[in-house]
Amino acid sequence: MEIFRTINGLRGCVQAWRQTGAKVGFVPTMGFLHDGHLSLVRRAQSHADRCVVSIFVNPTQFGQAADLDAYPRNEARDLDMLEAQGVDAVFIPEVNEIYAPGDETIVETTRLANILHGQVRPGHYRGVASVVTRLFNIVQPDVAVFGEKDYQQLQVIRRMVRDLHMPIEIIGGPTVREADGLAMSSRNVRLTDADRAAAVVLSRALDAAEAVATTGGTVESIRAVIQDTIDAEPRATLTGLDTVHHSDLTEMSGSLGAPLAVMISAQFSDILLIDQRVIQP
Numbered sequence: 001m002e003i004f005r006t007i008n009g010l011r012g013c014v015q016a017w018r019q020t021g022a023k024v025g026f027v028p029t030m031g032f033l034h035d036g037h038l039s040l041v042r043r044a045q046s047h048a049d050r051c052v053v054s055i056f057v058n059p060t061q062f063g064q065a066a067d068l069d070a071y072p073r074n075e076a077r078d079l080d081m082l083e084a085q086g087v088d089a090v091f092i093p094e095v096n097e098i099y100a101p102g103d104e105t106i107v108e109t110t111r112l113a114n115i116l117h118g119q120v121r122p123g124h125y126r127g128v129a130s131v132v133t134r135l136f137n138i139v140q141p142d143v144a145v146f147g148e149k150d151y152q153q154l155q156v157i158r159r160m161v162r163d164l165h166m167p168i169e170i171i172g173g174p175t176v177r178e179a180d181g182l183a184m185s186s187r188n189v190r191l192t193d194a195d196r197a198a199a200v201v202l203s204r205a206l207d208a209a210e211a212v213a214t215t216g217g218t219v220e221s222i223r224a225v226i227q228d229t230i231d232a233e234p235r236a237t238l239t240g241l242d243t244v245h246h247s248d249l250t251e252m253s254g255s256l257g258a259p260l261a262v263m264i265s266a267q268f269s270d271i272l273l274i275d276q277r278v279i280q281p
Ligand code: AMP
Pocket: 028, 029, 030, 031, 035, 036, 037, 039, 040, 145, 146, 147, 148, 149, 150, 173, 174, 175, 176, 177, 183, 184, 185, 186
């Protein structure tokens, strides 16, 4: 496995692969890897001949400096995990490599970035689109894989790639969970024991929503059961509950006429967790 910290180094490697006709897959991450990330790597490997993973904690997608500073990191462990997974190259740039002094170009999906979770975290999806564009231009993959867990992010990326005519196939990967149902996240290690135990309420709320839907429940009744389930957990504060069309993320109401994306975010002490499920009509 090759490790690159510069754009030139990584580009040289990918160009050499291309000359042999290899198809290149890419998984962008912020590191502190878990099985969810590795499932995306396996998906990339099954769609491409070579796999690049980036590890970059992107400052422009964090609203608060404290959240950025507290983001967990463990480069040595990440590299061991990626090597064991058979990754071909890892790109670990410094902030100055991605954002050169004087950098001022932003990329924004103007509607998708500013609705739903984008209202809870202003500027977040602009930061995501801006860094993923830079990474795509550096790696120039044929295929890139993103988790469905960050459902709005996946839709932002799909729309950006479509609008900017980027020749990259975007593939979504299902959410990988802990044994009790909590969606794996690099942030989970920052939860206190009590909050970690309480956080299972997110997946329980989604299970309850699915149960309501299978008995013909409306969007309103799905929202009510999620609200009630989370309200019953005193350690959780619901900060976002979005029930939207699965692809364009417009609000839905009444009986389910199309797949419904349910996206929830909740605060446990100072940690914001998200979870999501697409419920079929
Ligand atoms: P992050 O390192 O949090 O930026 O995540 C990197 C990629 O991994 C994103 O595409 C995420 O959606 C995805 N991801 C994060 N957690 C999970 C999970 N539990 N299951 C599947 N994919 C995930």
